[in-house]
Amino acid sequence: MMILAMGLANIAHYRLRWKYYDKGAKIMAKRNNDYSTRQHMERTDYELFYYKHKQFKNVSLHHHDFFEVYYFVNGEVEYQIEGRNYHLFPGDIILVNHKELHQAVIGQTEKNYERYVLWINKEYLKSLSSRKTDLTRCFLDKNKKTLLRMSMENQQLLRGILDKLHAEETHRGFGEDLLPKALLMELMVELNRMSFEEEETLPPQIKKNQLIDSVISYINEHLEEEISMDDLASHFYISKYHLSREFKKYTGTTLYRYVVQKRLIKAKGLILEGQPITSVYENCGFGDYSNFFRAFKNEYGITPKEFLSVMAERENIGLLGTVEDNKGLSF
Numbered sequence: 001m002m003i004l005a006m007g008l009a010n011i012a013h014y015r016l017r018w019k020y021y022d023k024g025a026k027i028m029a030k031r032n033n034d035y036s037t038r039q040h041m042e043r044t045d046y047e048l049f050y051y052k053h054k055q056f057k058n059v060s061l062h063h064h065d066f067f068e069v070y071y072f073v074n075g076e077v078e079y080q081i082e083g084r085n086y087h088l089f090p091g092d093i094i095l096v097n098h099k100e101l102h103q104a105v106i107g108q109t110e111k112n113y114e115r116y117v118l119w120i121n122k123e124y125l126k127s128l129s130s131r132k133t134d135l136t137r138c139f140l141d142k143n144k145k146t147l148l149r150m151s152m153e154n155q156q157l158l159r160g161i162l163d164k165l166h167a168e169e170t171h172r173g174f175g176e177d178l179l180p181k182a183l184l185m186e187l188m189v190e191l192n193r194m195s196f197e198e199e200e201t202l203p204p205q206i207k208k209n210q211l212i213d214s215v216i217s218y219i220n221e222h223l224e225e226e227i228s229m230d231d232l233a234s235h236f237y238i239s240k241y242h243l244s245r246e247f248k249k250y251t252g253t254t255l256y257r258y259v260v261q262k263r264l265i266k267a268k269g270l271i272l273e274g275q276p277i278t279s280v281y282e283n284c285g286f287g288d289y290s291n292f293f294r295a296f297k298n299e300y301g302i303t304p305k306e307f308l309s310v311m312a313e314r315e316n317i318g319l320l321g322t323v324e325d326n327k328g329l330s331f
Contacts, residue, residue: 032050032051032052033049033050033051035051035053035056039059039062039064040064040065041064041066041119041121043121044121044124045120045121045124046118046119046120046121046124046184047118047119048116048117048118048119048162048165048166048169049116049117049118050115050116050162050166051113051114051115051116051117052073052074052112052113052114053112053113053114054112054113056106056113057106058103058104058105058106059103059104060103060252060253061080061101061102061103061251061252061253061257061258061261062101062102062103063098063099063100063101063102063261063265064096064098064119065098065122065268066098066119066120066121066122067095067096067097067098067119067120067121067122067125067136067139068094068095068096068117068118068119068120069093069094069095069116069117069118069120069187069191070093070094070095070096070104070115070116070117070118071091071092071093071115071116071117071118071158071159071162072088072089072090072091072092072093072094072115073090073091073114073115073116074090074111074112074113074114074115075106075107075109075111075112075113075114075115076106076107076108076109076111076113077104077105077106077107077113077115078104078105078107078207079094079102079103079104079105079147080102080103080104080105080250080251080252081094081096081100081101081102081146082100082101082102082216082251083208083209083212083213083215083216083247083250083251084146084206084207084208084213084250085105085206085207085208085250086146086147086206086207087206087207088147089149091149091150091152091155091159092147092148092149093147093148093150093158093191094146094147094148095138095139095144095145095146095147095148095191095195096139096146097139097140097144098122098139098265099265099269101251101253101258101261101262101265103252105252116159116162116166118162118187120184120188122136125188128181128184128185128188133189133192135185135188135189135192137192137195137196138188138191138192138195138196141195141196143196144195145195147206148191148194148195150194150198154190154194154198157190158187158190158191161183161186161187161190162187164183165180165183165184165187168180168183207250208250209246209249209250211236211238211243211246212246212247212250212251214236215232215236215243215247215255216251216258218232218235219258219259219262220262222285223259223262223263223266223284223285224282224283224284224285225285226285226287227259227285229243229244229255229256232255243255259285260295260299261299263284263285263286263295264284264295264296264299264300266283266284267280267281267284267286267292267296267304268307270283270284271304271307271308272308272311277304277305277308280292280304292304
């Protein structure tokens with residue numbers, strides 16, 4: 001009887017969610033952003049988008065050089081992050097940092113695919129923080145939550161802030177320089193509180209595989225070393241064919257491409273920290289500079305030296321955080 005009551009309570013909970021989001025969708029319909037395929041920031045602080053589509057093609061596994069807050073409103077979506085698959089319900093929030101490979105997998109449905117996407121420059125968010133309050137914690141803390149599943153009250157609170165912040169995108173007048181910053185700070189304070197101070201109202205549905213979790217942890221801890229399918233299969237006492245199949249199933253990509261992408265993420269960080277480009281490859285497992293150079297150019301369409309030059313130039317003119325060069329090549 002108790003189990004039946006809990007089941008009915010969950011059904012009522014999700015019906016209430018859908019009723020609320022259907023109403024919210026009508027309010028937001030007139031301010032739907034045109035979808036852009038760019039995966040870089042054009043501003044130095046933050047960018048907020050509200051999207052609603054009937055048909056949408058999946059975006060391949062990728063990463064950003066900034067933080068992302070993804071607020072799911074409607075549709076049928078599984079979000080893949082670092083080998084874990086999160087089945088989303090309306091009102092769920094995904095928090096992605098600048099080193100995590102991720103992608104949204106869109107299900108075939110008649111529902112509109114509707115969401116908010118907030119991009120935040122790492123340095124800008126640090127500048128909004130204080131000694132007592134680190135707003136980047138929900139992205140960087142080792143105990144951070146990737147998925148936030150909240151009470152209806154908290155869902156309404158966060159959506160209200162996002163709605164106001166989105167409205168400020170087109171507002172010109174008194175307070176236009178202050179209110180967006182205040183709203184963003186309020187949003188990030190609430191997200192951090194919900195990440196570390198409040199319990200989830202319902203447990204998230206996560207598809208994960210202990211083997212793949214262990215493989216990914218091993219890869220991230222040994223990026224500077226040689227990593228091959230044969231070596232991993234031997235280390236975890238499984239066949240490489242089984243490993244290859246399971247890895248693709250849970251990450252959405254091949255093991256080889258995953259390793260290359262993670263090494264390039266690390267390489268970009270080392271370059272921006274000031275490590276000589278000609279020696280970066282030694283700490284990222286590329287074997288030699290030519291392999292590193294080729295992989296970097298193939299992935300981002302720009303050489304490591306051009307990447308450093310572009311980022312340095314943009315820092316000088318106040319555009320650090322943009323991750324695409326003047327030719328429109330994304331990295």
